[in-house]
Amino acid sequence: MNTRSLDKYLRALADVFPALVWIAPSNSVGLDELSIPGPSPEGTRKVDRVRVVLLGDTILIAQDSPQGPTLVFREKFTHRHVEGKLQTVLTESEKIVSFIKDASCGCGSRLRGWNPYGQNNSVYSSKDPIE
DSSP states (O other): OOHHHHHHHHOEEEEEEEEEEEEEOTTSSOTTTOOSSSOOOTTOEEEEEEEEEEETTEEEEEEEETTEEEEEEEEEEEEEEEETTEEEEEETTOOEEEEEEOSSOOTTOGGGGOOSSSGGGOOOOTTSOOO
């Protein structure tokens, strides 16, 4: 894989912090119908004070925990819908995930410093030089 195609794959489509997220079960609502705030279908889960990153074709949702930033949701998505500041994706398992920037400041959260892109997410071979 050349560098140009790798850059395209790793490009962040969105990086929202702090974010307010709603995750709805499959086939509960149309991709463009889940709004924040607004009525939500039965079985919808609301998650707040998280960081949402769309990286390539994957959605990552991280939440601050006593141990530090923790990845609480990771799945490939097949469709993306953007309407103003509200973004919605349809995952491979057909969950509908809508998110928007939260009005809170996210003060005190370690998510601002969390790096979903960098070296910490790589796994190296044991044959790599240690120098």
